[in-house]
Structures are given as structure tokens and as C-alpha cells.
């Protein structure tokens with residue numbers, strides 16, 4: 001089951017405690033569903049829990065009994081008889097004589113509780129949310145531009161800040177920011193889905209931080225080991241050709257320490273000196289030592305390639 005579908009299934013468990021909210025959610029479902037006119041209401045979903053929710057909503061909000069019909073992978077909820085349609089449109093305040101305009105009637109979502117229920121309704125029909133392991137994205141789509149703008153303004157009034165975009169024949173409201181997606185899902189009643197997104201983000205952050213640290217430490221260790229190997233080689237070169245005494249007095253201790261502690265960092269070598277020197281002091285000695293050893297280095301062969 002996709003994460004969208006899982007989220008919608010969770011939303012279907014939201015209690016229908018208040019009559020005002022039940023109507024508001026049904027209103028959202030109808031505005032964002034398939035067909036909504038004075039001739040026919042037709043809602044299509046692939047999610048069985050959503051199909052069941054639609055029937056419950058229509059029955060509770062309008063007192064109209066409907067059943068979902070399975071059609072391949074889809075479930076269709078349809079109201080086509082005039083008596084039921086009159087009843088539904090009457091409750092929603094539409095004049096049956098006129099065509100239904102796809103506009104948001106703010107009177108239907110005046111209370112905060114109702115506004116949240118309305119958003120749940122539109123998400124059930126037009127919404128999608130990316131799985132927590134993917135890039136964060138939640139969107140709600142409708143074919144009606146002006147409706148989309150009106151819902152956006154409702155959301156802005158509620159302190160949500162969606163972005164809007166047009167895609168082919170649809171208008172889309174979306175969130176890309178994890179915190180905003182979480183807020184939205186929590187508001188409409190999918191706190192479990194919100195939690196999953198949050199946990200995935202925390203895990204990803206931890207993984208990234210650990211990876212960065214490991215990469216950085218590994219790179220530093222490799223760099224240090226490389227430098228030490230070059231120093232050991234240079235010191236051996238001098239000793240092989242001219243013996244340890246060839247080193248000036250001041251560098252002899254450094255050469256000896258490096259040979260006996262090839263894995264030590266410069267700071268550690270500095271501490272091993274007698275008396276100990278500072279790390280910059282050791283750095284300076286090592287540079288002098290390498291410059292000195294360079295005179296004894298064999299002439300490097302030019303690589304073939």
C-alpha cells in the first residue's frame with residue numbers, strides 16, 4: 001500500500017463527532033471529487049476505506065444512503081436520483097435551479113473544527129503524500145483553478161502556507177517542507193503519518209551527520225598516514241645512504257621518533273620529544289627534516305604514462 005493510501009486509511013478513522021464537521025468534510029469530498037452537479041454525484045477512489053468513509057459521510061451529513069460499487073480496482077460512490085441530490089444540495093446551501101459553481105463557500109468552514117474536517121475531505125479525494133523515505137512532498141489537486149485559490153486563501157488564514165502551481169489541466173496546492181507537511185497531516189487527523197515523516201527525517205539527519213564525520217575522519221587519517229609514510233621513506237633514504245649521523249643534531253630526535261612511531265600524529269610526536277615541543281614546533285622540524293632529506297632522495301623516475 002502506498003504511503004498516500006496508508007495516510008488516507010488513517011484519516012478514515014478520524015471520528016465523526018460533530019454534525020458541523022461531518023458536513024464540512026462531505027463538502028470537501030464533493031468539491032474535490034469527480035462529478036458534482038444537480039444531475040449526478042460521482043466519487044471514485046482506489047482505497048476501500050475511503051470508499052466506505054464516503055458512504056458514511058453522505059449518509060450522516062445528508063441522510064442519503066449510498067453504497068460503493070467496485071469497478072476493477074476502483075470503488076465508485078454515486079448519487080443520481082433527484083430527491084437525494086436535492087437534499088444534498090439543500091444542506092450545502094446550493095440553489096437546485098442553477099449549475100453548481102466550484103467555489104468555496106466560507107460559511108461552511110467558519111469554525112476551526114470544520115475547516116480541518118473540510119481539508120481532510122479534500123485530501124481524501126485530491127491528495128497525495130510522498131513516502132517518508134522520499135523527498136518530502138504533499139499535494140492536493142483539483143481541476144478548478146478558482147477553487148484552488150480559494151482553498152489556498154482558507155489555508156493561509158489557518159496559518160498553513162501552501163504553494164500553488166498549475167499542472168496540465170489541474171491546479172495544485174503543495175507543501176515541500178517537512179515541518180509544514182507534518183503540521184498539515186496532524187491538523188487533518190493523520191498524526192501517525194506525520195510522526196512517520198518526522199522519524200524518517202530525524203533518522204536521515206543522524207545518518208548524514210555520522211557519514212560526514214566518518215568520511216572526514218577517514219580522509220584525515222589517510223592524509224596523516226600518507227604523510228607519515230613519506231617521512232619514514234625519506235628518513236630511511238638518508239640513513240641508508242649516509243647513516244643517522246648525517247642528520248643535523250636538531251633533526252636527529254625527530255627522525256628517530258618518526259621511525260619508531262610511524263602511526264603517531266605530529267602532535268603525538270611533539271609530545272614524545274624530550275623536552276616536549278609544541279605541535280607547530282614539530283611541524284616546523286618535520287618540514288626542515290623533509291627538506292634536508294630531499295638532498296638524499298633518489299632521482300625520481302618519470303612514470304611511463
Ligand SMILES: [Zn+2]
Nearest residue numbers: 020021113114
Ligand atoms: Zn465543526
